[in-house]
Amino acid sequence: MSDLADPPAPGADEDLPLVDRCLSGDRAAFDALVVKYQAGIQRLVRRYVRREEDAEDVSQRAFLNAFEKLTEFRRESSFRTWLHRIAVHLALNHVRGASRTEPLAEMDDLPAFTNALETSRLVAAEVWTRVAERLSALPPKQRLTVELRLFHELSFREIAALADCSEDSAKVNFHHGIKRLRGLIPDPGA
Structure with a gap:
């Protein structure tokens, strides 16, 4: 018998050991989850909540809600999905009361996008602004x-778990959303 822990099964939630430790009173385990997901949750929230201060506040509330409701985590989805769902709901609730006239994109959001398009930062900023405007015009799902x-x-x-829909519905929504966005990126051959 080996002293090494068995690797998680494919599709298994690698965060469950930390969740279990947290539920048994180990606050450092939840701190580890915060460290692991904080940057991603803040990026997610910033897609909806445009002011940096508000995004940080909503992100912190998402982690606080997750900590307070951890006993309600039913493990029907991964911890990551559950946490994202909390963050999305809080961000959408925040936006319902906020103005939608704030800037759509920050220059900090551009490096990965620029590399993916293999274009200059200025052109990427213009394309990103157009894509962000079109994103905000898409139906919510x-x-x-x-x-x-x-x-x-x-x-x-x-x-599908986050959006309260089937996997097929998520695929269809993605397909239609991408189809609407496709017209924004200039054809390099034109």
């Missing part, structure tokens, strides 16, 4: 699906 898939690299199964 399409917008959520496209953002979670492209910016947060969630699986369609995880997106």
Whole structure:
């Protein structure tokens, strides 16, 4: 018998040991989850909540809600998906009361996008602004699906859990959202 722990089974939630430790009173375990997901949750929230201070506040509330409701985590989805769902709901609730006239994109959001398009930062900024404007015009489920898939690299199964829809519905929403966005990126051959 080996002293090494068995690796998690494919599809298993690698965060469950930390969740279990937290539920048994180990606060450092939840701190580890915060460290692991904080940057991603803040990026997710910033897609909806444009002011940096508000985004930080909503992100902190997402972790606080997760900590307070950890006993309600039913493990029907991964901890990551559950946490993303909390953050999305808080961000959407925040936006319902906020103005939508704030800037759509920050220059800090551009480096990965610039590299993916292999274009200059200035052109990427223009394209990103146009894409962000079009994203905000998408129906809510399409917008959520496209953002979670492209910016947060969630699986369609995880997106379905977050968006309260089937996996097939998430795929359809993504397809239609991408189809609407496709016209924004100039054809390099034109």
